[in-house]
Amino acid sequence: MSTPTFSPGLAGVTAGVTAISEVDADRNKLTYRGYDVHDLVEHTKFDEVAHLMLLGKLPTKAELDAFIARTAAQREVSPAVYELFRKFPADANCMDVLRAGVAIEALFDPDAHKDTPEAHLQKSLRLYAKIPTLVVNGYRILKGMEPVKPSPTLPHSENFWHMLAGGAPNEFFVTTVDATQILYAEHGFNASTFASRVTVSTLSDIYSGTVSAIGTLKGNLHGGANEAAMEMLLEIGEATKADAYIRDALAKKKKIMGFGHREYKHGDERAKIVKTFVVELSKRLNEPKWLEISNIVEGVMLKEKNLYPNLDFPVASSYYMMKLPVELYTPIFVMSRITGWCAHMMEQLANNRIIRPHNEYNGPKGLTVPPISARK
Structure with a gap:
């Protein structure tokens, strides 16, 4: 049996196989399910990329309309979430608030613990729909404002601007946010995505995987x-x-x-x-x-x-x-990356084996236990 190779930070280690995205480092190229991100930014809106991530294909016009309608109808969150948000300190970190909101929403999802492909997809669509609501209204409540209702009809980025700023959004601002949402959507086995896959590999649920991922993305060496x-x-x-x-x-x-x-x-x-x-x-x-x-x-x-x-x-x-609050930059990242996380979690669950790497021990050996009176 060969000795496992140690690589700090798992650098250069292939930890799995995915059909979701490819990072071609030699050509500085990133593709989502075979599509170059340049083309996706130029020719699609983020809802189309979300469909690509979660349902595996770019949608037709009819499929896109149905996707927006299906997700927009699920944007509202439980009143219990806002009740808890109001108890948080005003200086709470917005990623911590978002993480708590996702955990609470899991309690009200009838499919939270169902382990079928359809249930996994439904949970993923709900998370995609609800996270912008949690992001904006979590921020509003921390600032002493009342939550606002999400649009039941607008596309993803337009709804975000509608909730955050009110009124008709600046068209170029929407285009800019949409582009960043596309580019943030997915990036292989990055730390937060890998954390989500590790979590669901234990046969935990997609909400738990998302909570793990949010906590991981919060760090300054990642999303922060x-x-x-x-x-x-x-x-x-x-x-x-x-x-x-x-x-x-x-x-x-x-x-x-x-x-x-x-x-x-x-x-x-x-x-x-x-x-x-x-x-x-x-x-x-x-x-x-x-x-x-x-x-x-x-x-x-x-x-x-x-x-x-x-x-x-x-x-x-x-x-x-565009006057977006700095403390919302990483939560806005989550609004996008939730599609990549969920795609990876569904992929992991479809062909699962618990992720449990080997570790190399470098501590002391052969110690004997002294009486408590003799310990220093």
Whole structure:
């Protein structure tokens, strides 16, 4: 029997097989079920990509209409969720609030513990429908506002803007959020997706897998990087300070959030796509500051560390220019990634084996237990 190979962080380890997405690191290319994300951003809306993730194919017009109608009708959440949200401290982390909301919703889902493919799909569709409601109304309640009703008819991104801002949404803002939702939807065996697969591999339920994934995505080395990147840009404040700020941070061995990616050594194509939206937002809003700061930061990071921005970096400034609350950046990520998580959990459950890797022990051996009076 061969000795298992140890790889810190499971770097380079193939932990499973999936038909959901492929990261081609050599060509910096990402595909969802065979479709290049460039084409998906250019030619589809996010509801179409959600259909692709959850139902395995791009929808026809009739299928898309039925999908939007089916999910939009399930956007309302239990009043018990809001009752609990009102008891949370005003400074609660929005990811913690969202995680709690998902856990409570599980208690009211009649299919929560049913273990059939149809039940798994139904739970996935409900989560896709309800998470934007939990995101927006969790935030509103923390800010002392009343929850608002989701639209029973609008598509995904339009409904999000309707709930968050009210009134008719800015069309380009909707397009921008839709593009980021497409690009955030799925990315192979990333930490949160793998956490969700590990959870359901024990034959736990999809809600539990989602709670595991939300807790994992919260970390700054994963989904929380978009919020951390914007906080850094705000701290820099002016383009004239950007170069010195980054060089000083690097000299102090600080991690610059939003740069580098284990899968992409020559740049994240998703970041390049979102950068085009940042440029356009800067022009339309006559707000060039964040683009100017970002360009300087990117230049220093490439020169000094040979690191390129990942998706989180341009998303941060694009969301800020659209006046999205910084504390919602990672929950908005969840609104998208829930489709990838659920696709992976359904795939795991369809051909399941519990995920239980080997570990290498590096602690002491051969110790004897001394009397309690002799212990130090």
